[in-house]
Amino acid sequence: MLILGIETSCDETAAGIVENGRHIKSNVVSTQIDIHKKFGGVVPELASRAHTELISHVICEALEKANCKLSEIDAVAVTNSPGLANALLVGTETAKALSFSLGIPLIAVNHIHAHLYANFMEQSSIICPVVGLIISGGHTAVFYMENCNSYVLLGQTYDDAAGEALDKVAKMLNLGYPGGPGISKRAEKGSSKAINFPRAFLGKDIYNFSFSGMKTSVARHIERNFAGNSEDINDICAGFQQSVIDVLIKKIIGAAEQKNVETILIGGGVTANAELRKQLSEICKEKGVNLFSPSLKLCTDNAAMIAGLAYCRYKEKKFEDLTLDIYPQFRS
Numbered sequence: 001m002l003i004l005g006i007e008t009s010c011d012e013t014a015a016g017i018v019e020n021g022r023h024i025k026s027n028v029v030s031t032q033i034d035i036h037k038k039f040g041g042v043v044p045e046l047a048s049r050a051h052t053e054l055i056s057h058v059i060c061e062a063l064e065k066a067n068c069k070l071s072e073i074d075a076v077a078v079t080n081s082p083g084l085a086n087a088l089l090v091g092t093e094t095a096k097a098l099s100f101s102l103g104i105p106l107i108a109v110n111h112i113h114a115h116l117y118a119n120f121m122e123q124s125s126i127i128c129p130v131v132g133l134i135i136s137g138g139h140t141a142v143f144y145m146e147n148c149n150s151y152v153l154l155g156q157t158y159d160d161a162a163g164e165a166l167d168k169v170a171k172m173l174n175l176g177y178p179g180g181p182g183i184s185k186r187a188e189k190g191s192s193k194a195i196n197f198p199r200a201f202l203g204k205d206i207y208n209f210s211f212s213g214m215k216t217s218v219a220r221h222i223e224r225n226f227a228g229n230s231e232d233i234n235d236i237c238a239g240f241q242q243s244v245i246d247v248l249i250k251k252i253i254g255a256a257e258q259k260n261v262e263t264i265l266i267g268g269g270v271t272a273n274a275e276l277r278k279q280l281s282e283i284c285k286e287k288g289v290n291l292f293s294p295s296l297k298l299c300t301d302n303a304a305m306i307a308g309l310a311y312c313r314y315k316e317k318k319f320e321d322l323t324l325d326i327y328p329q330f331r332s
């Protein structure tokens with residue numbers, strides 16, 4: 001069973017071919033970081049234009065790398081939510097055209113769910129139920145999963161996503177875009193105890209997040225106390241990164257305890273953060289909880305995870321017709 005996945009929800013144009021939901025035959029990602037970095041964030045209109053130019057090439061490359069012909073593809077899957085409206089449209093309309101012309105099923109995939117599903121592609125020992133934490137540039141959310149087709153939302157951010165807050169703090173400090181890797185590199189050289197930024201925990205058994213105030217406290221600190229030297233930047237990065245990590249860890253461990261599950265999955269671009277992985281894996285070991293996180297190539301946006309999750313939907317015959325719409329807002 002070969003599924004072609006297409007992903008154009010934000011600033012990566014991606015196509016991948018996956019066999020039976022797990023075996024990645026190709027995973028091609030064309031990043032638009034160079035287009036957007038001079039603006040310090042994604043410019044939606046530029047993103048959709050770039051997707052339009054790139055999508056056919058990226059699909060052809062995915063077929064070539066998988067050594068497979070279009071006629072061998074059994075179904076086409078696409079991210080139709082959440083994301084930038086015009087960017088999502090490029091992927092969904094391409095997928096509809098392929099589904100119609102090849103006479104194969106069309107499968108809609110939720111990008112956020114696919115980030116969590118990425119764990120199942122690399123690990124065969126995950127036993128549900130589990131709780132999952134999604135930490136990306138656009139979303140931060142906690143889910144309860146009974147299987148790979150069931151994602152019950154336990155909480156999400158009221159304002160900025162964790163990655164968005166890191167990106168905005170990086171912008172304040174001129175650390176480039178996307179900001180997460182820059183913050184993490186600087187944080188390695190700083191002290192996380194030098195500046196104590198506030199943490200918004202919001203209360204016990206609440207799995208929502210609020211990173212906007214935490215980000216603003218960095219802006220206030222910069223206005224009032226920033227001397228502009230490199231050590232200051234390192235300490236701000238280490239302090240802010242730690243405040244974000246503390247909140248993320250408290251929420252997901254709390255959710256695992258409340259739901260009485262033995263396994264935690266994490267996914268999304270911020271999962272690439274080495275310090276978060278280290279601290280979360282230490283606390284999971286202490287508490288006897290299994291922790292799974294995708295390898296780096298499946299943490300950030302890609303289409304293999306879309307084709308992978310589509311296989312679960314294929315097995316339940318969850319197919320779409322050509323009226324398939326896009327949903328820019330996250331719908332659980």
Ligand code: KG4
Nearest residue numbers: 136137138163178180269270272273300301
């Ligand atoms: O999942 P993703 O690739 O795209 C979205 O769906 O949003 O996540 C992108 C986010 C960005 O905010 C980026 O700064 C963050 O992931 N990120 C990181 C790291 N690498 C990427 N954040 C912290 N540490 C990293 N090493």
Ligand code: ZN
Nearest residue numbers: 136268269301
């Ligand atoms: Zn993503």
